[in-house]
Amino acid sequence: MTNLKLHIDYPHDIPIDAFQWTPETTLEPFHTHTSLEIGCCISGSGVFYFEQKCYTVRPGDIFIVNQTELHIAQSDEVDPSTFIFINFDPSILLLEDEKLLLPYSYQSEKFQNHIPAETSLACQLQPRIMTIHEELSQQDVGYLSRARSILIDISVLLLRNYIGSISSEQWRRMNHSYRELRQMLEFVHRHFGSNIQLADVAQTVGWSQARTSRLFREYTGKSLRDYLAQLRLSEVKKRLVTTDDLIANICFDCGFQSMASFYRAFHANTGTSPKEYREMNGLSEDFEKLGDANEKSK
Template identity: 50%
Template sequence: MKLHITYDHPIPINAFEWTPSTDRQSPHIHSSLEIGLCLSGRGCFYFGSKSYTVCPGDIFIVNNEEGHIAQSDPDDPSRYLFINFDPALLLAEEPGLLLPFSYRSSHFRNHIAGGSPLAKELTPWMLAIAQELRDKSPGYLAMAKSALIQLCGRLLRHYNEMLSNDERKTMVQAVRQTQSLAALVERRFREPLSLAVLADELGVSASRISRAFLETTGYRFSDYVSLLRIQAAKRELAGTDKAIADIAFECGFQSLPTFYRAFKDIAGISPIVYRQSMGLAP
């Protein structure tokens, strides 16, 4: 089951607490990346065919491809803090920070034991993100984003040491190709775009860079283009009184039905409702 994630803030980061059911539920995936911290209680956390016993202080790394679900101990239900964020946020800052989430399920350990030096280092950053998003003090968006980058930077340093030279070389190459493609898309997303044409400009095959982009970010090329177009449309809807049709075409969409469908898929609401939520007339 794939969950649709929406974000409660102008930047794509959520922080929320959750207590899993004591019955094992069906696993799910989502396009966002996730880091979970067990605040209290006990239980199990399942990733594909892997399972981990959960204790307070344990941290779990979740990518956007591996099915996962947590379960509480009936006698001592677990409670988690989850930091959930869009990979595009790191892609725009430093694509290498996505490496810890580009793992292959079969030999990756999602669990960081509570009380370990790494867990002690990561926990304050997770709590800081949650506090910034909760309190919304002046500058909170920048502070939350900065804390997330610090958090992922520490994860990168940890997992980088666990890679073989060949694995590291392959993953770094994929990140570089992803960064190059993302830079082109970010400059030209308002134009009609072809993956084959962009791949040719970069001197790589379309199939190779498409696979690298998906493995690194969790996004298919077309989905990432749509994401950038919708983000631009949201800025126009909130900051101007332009007609919705004009905004759609200016942001690169070739038809209004495509725009409305993409906007609903990504934002969870229609462009009209989004503009109204900003206190503006449709």
Template identity: 45%
Template sequence: MKLHITYDHPIPINAFEWTPATNRQSPHMHSSLEVGLCLSGKGCFFFGSKRYTASPGDLFIVNNEEHHIAQSDPDDPSRYLFINFDPALLLAEEPGLLLPFSYRSTHFCNHIAGSSPLARELTPWIHIVAQELREKSPGYLAMAKSALIQLCGRLLRHYNELLSDDERQVMVQTVRQAQSLAALVDRRFHEPLSLVGLADELGISASRLSRAFLETTGYRFSDYVSLLRVQAAKRELTGTDKAVTNIAFECGFQSLPTFYRVFKDITGVSPVTYRQSMGFCNE
């Protein structure tokens, strides 16, 4: 099962606490990345066929390809603090920060013991992200993003030392290819775009580029293009008095029905309802 993640802030980062059920639920996956901190209690965390016990202070790394689910001990239910974020955030900032999440399941330990120096180094940054998003003090978006980058930078330094030269080379190449595609899409999403055409520009096969982008970001090419177009449309809907039709075409949609369908799929509401909910009642 693949979950659709929405974000509660203008920046694509969520922080939330969660208590897993005591009976094992169906595993899920999502395009976002996660770092989970066990705050209290006991239980298990499953990643595919892997099973880890969970105790207070333990951390768990979740990428956008592995099916996963946590389960609480019936006598001492576990509680987690999760930081959930869009990989595109790191892709735009420093693509290398995605390397710790670009692992292959069978060769990766998702568990960081709470007693380890790494867990003690990472835990304060998890709490800072959560605190900034919860309190929303002036500058909180920048502070939350900065704390997330600190967290992921420390993860990168740790896991980079565990990779062989060949593994590191393959992962770096994959991330760079995804970054190159993302950069083109970010600049030209308002134009008609073709994965084959962009792959030709980059000198990479379309199949390889598509796979690298999905592995790195969790997004299919077409879904990422739609996401950027909807994000641009949201800004226009709340920041201008332009007609919805004009906004749709300016943001790269080729038809109004497609715009309405994609916008609602991503946001859960129509463009007009979204504009009205933000206090803009021109239409």
């Protein structure tokens, strides 16, 4: 069985994406990836393979995919299947509540990846998956906040569904590990403005640097260095469009060590300079006029 490890890049400031996909009618190589996934079949038929397991696919069926289990879907030749998939970084759930990751920490041979269309759970999940896809496609005001909140809602429903199949010992062990991972991520999010290193992150949870590096990459899909760069750039972009702070102050407040490295990273990420980004994405004239009107009415 061929194993392809796919790296996932997210086009948004939070690590979540949605896409429509029609599997090939011939069996492609099995793969894993750095993201978690939730998929919903919206039309057609076929099969979905998870290592030694094989599920028939029908419209409305939901499939849960973690980072370690080899999988691939295959369409029926006459009636090809089409899916909407949500893929996302585990750090979204870790930072919210580490228990939300438990449904994705299954033992492959015992886990039912398939939630049949006729079940109550599938009926609850399908419209939520479709809404996330719509939000990320249309990118209306607040779309990332809404997509994130719906993802958390989906994960709560999954936790309630699967919790009965998790033994008390599994619960204790996984919950302890996720609590440490959450502690590690919270440290990174609190201190990204300073020059933190892998040794600092490892010290917060009492792990070796090697273990910290391995688990950080496993659960975020990125090295600590790349994760920090993304986090810092997200904060920079937020401050550019919501404040009139000097660009140099924003650069150093967000953890960049030099203006040259900051400008290179920002241009590689956005294709523009910070000044151009601020001019294109700052508060619109309508908001400024509204603010002026409010001031005059006081």
